[in-house]
Amino acid sequence: MSIDLQFDHDHIWHPYTSLAKPLPVYPVTSAHGCQLQLENGQHLIDGTASWWSAVHGYNHPVLNSAVTTQLAKMSHVMFGGITHQPAVDLAKQLCKMLPAGLDRVFFADSGSIAVEVALKMALQYRLSQGQQGKTRILSLQKAYHGDTFAAMSVCDPDDGMHQIFTSQLIPQIFAPAPISRFSGPWLESDEQALRALFRQHHTEIAAMIVEPILQGAGGMRMYHPTYLRLCRQLCDEFDVLLIADEIATGFGRTGKLFACEHANITPDIICLGKALSGGYITLAATVCNQKVADGIAKGQAPALMHGPTFMANPLACAVALASTQLIANGAWQQQVAAIEQQLKTQLAALQPLCNVVDVRVLGAVGVVELSANIDVALAQRHFVELGVWIRPFGRLLYIMPPFIISEAELAKLTDALYQVCQMPISQQAAALPGA
Numbered sequence: 001m002s003i004d005l006q007f008d009h010d011h012i013w014h015p016y017t018s019l020a021k022p023l024p025v026y027p028v029t030s031a032h033g034c035q036l037q038l039e040n041g042q043h044l045i046d047g048t049a050s051w052w053s054a055v056h057g058y059n060h061p062v063l064n065s066a067v068t069t070q071l072a073k074m075s076h077v078m079f080g081g082i083t084h085q086p087a088v089d090l091a092k093q094l095c096k097m098l099p100a101g102l103d104r105v106f107f108a109d110s111g112s113i114a115v116e117v118a119l120k121m122a123l124q125y126r127l128s129q130g131q132q133g134k135t136r137i138l139s140l141q142k143a144y145h146g147d148t149f150a151a152m153s154v155c156d157p158d159d160g161m162h163q164i165f166t167s168q169l170i171p172q173i174f175a176p177a178p179i180s181r182f183s184g185p186w187l188e189s190d191e192q193a194l195r196a197l198f199r200q201h202h203t204e205i206a207a208m209i210v211e212p213i214l215q216g217a218g219g220m221r222m223y224h225p226t227y228l229r230l231c232r233q234l235c236d237e238f239d240v241l242l243i244a245d246e247i248a249t250g251f252g253r254t255g256k257l258f259a260c261e262h263a264n265i266t267p268d269i270i271c272l273g274k275a276l277s278g279g280y281i282t283l284a285a286t287v288c289n290q291k292v293a294d295g296i297a298k299g300q301a302p303a304l305m306h307g308p309t310f311m312a313n314p315l316a317c318a319v320a321l322a323s324t325q326l327i328a329n330g331a332w333q334q335q336v337a338a339i340e341q342q343l344k345t346q347l348a349a350l351q352p353l354c355n356v357v358d359v360r361v362l363g364a365v366g367v368v369e370l371s372a373n374i375d376v377a378l379a380q381r382h383f384v385e386l387g388v389w390i391r392p393f394g395r396l397l398y399i400m401p402p403f404i405i406s407e408a409e410l411a412k413l414t415d416a417l418y419q420v421c422q423m424p425i426s427q428q429a430a431a432l433p434g435a
């Protein structure tokens with residue numbers, strides 16, 4: 001029986017789409033390695049790793065086995081008053097992998113919830129210190145931290161995807177997005193703007209939240225490591241907690257195990273998700289240091305006030321343990337370095353195209369910024385015809401493939417980017433008759 005696309009069209013919301021005028025969806029029936037198989041039998045090379053998560057590829061035997069072995073024991077049990085081996089083993093593994101000092105683990109059920117929990121930790125820490133005035137969060141313009149309400153409050157308020165909710169959100173403080181590029185010169189103006197905000201507002205700020213080195217869904221911007229070091233310095237100087245949202249960047253994506261390592265800094269709280277479970281099941285974690293955990297514990301309400309029903313789901317923890325063990329074996333380092341090299345070489349050919357404003361690469365992330373907004377449905381149709389899965393947003397075409405991608409598969413992705421960039425895919429161009 002084929003997938004009922006009409007029912008899907010009429011009744012099911014897909015991410016960031018309208019039910020009245022939904023974007024087309026492509027029915028996928030299976031996935032192996034770096035390839036998605038469509039219902040019509042066509043194979044597509046996946047350039048997205050299912051939004052950063054499937055770093056080991058699909059249908060990985062080790063991850064499959066972790067799920068099925070755990071399934072035979074128990075798929076779920078509540079975490080209130082109960083613990084289990086997968087949760088304890090995964091927490092131990094994370095403490096081993098994370099920068100020293102980050103060793104108090106809260107399991108959350110999605111990236112957005114991990115951010116909610118990080119913000120809650122910071123606010124509860126301040127309350128327990130008797131710092132009732134420190135209630136606001138410092139974030140960056142162009143930031144993206146998730147879709148729930150507190151997470152939305154720290155996303156770019158002017159240019160982000162949650163703009164229409166701005167008047168309903170907790171008003172936070174925003175610094176200009178860093179201008180100094182990852183491998184360009186360090187610009188002092190970045191320091192001046194951030195320092196001025198700390199000076200002016202530090203008595204109100206509980207914590208600063210950043211996506212280290214790579215601002216993702218807010219624009220795929222790769223910024224200078226000095227900026228991240230500066231965030232750490234200013235947080236220390238002005239008694240502000242530093243939250244690193246490594247939900248997209250964690251587990252090797254930028255060429256370091258955690259993007260914070262580019263600047264050699266350790267945050268007070270880190271958020272993990274996406275690749276944590278190898279893209280198998282939703283799971284996230286918020287991990288803090290002893291200072292934050294002890295601070296909360298000494299408060300009037302010493303318990304951290306959060307506890308979702310599916311907290312530390314055993315299936316999710318088991319597959320995340322297997323995924324993080326694969327990462328810990330270290331093969332990702334060579335894989336990501338090879339992807340970075342190939343992306344740098346092959347995407348350079350796109351830079352001279354007249355509609356290409358910028359090409360940037362960091363680790364296993366390649367970004368092509370165009371001069372105009374892209375017609376997503378049209379561009380995706382072209383990509384599918386070329387046998388690849390790439391999902392544009394705004395003016396950006398970008399790929400972050402599974403780390404196991406072969407040279408030939410990656411070449412097919414970069415070639416498709418080259419071809420599609422030369423087609424009339426901008427929203428204006430697509431609106432022209434016959435385009």
Ligand SMILES: Cc1ncc(COP(=O)(O)O)c(C=O)c1O
Pocket residue numbers: 110111112113115144145146147211216217245246247248273274
């Ligand atoms: C940096 C960052 N934080 C948080 C999130 C939210 O994660 P989730 O979609 O799992 O809620 C995302 C998702 O794209 C992200 O990139």
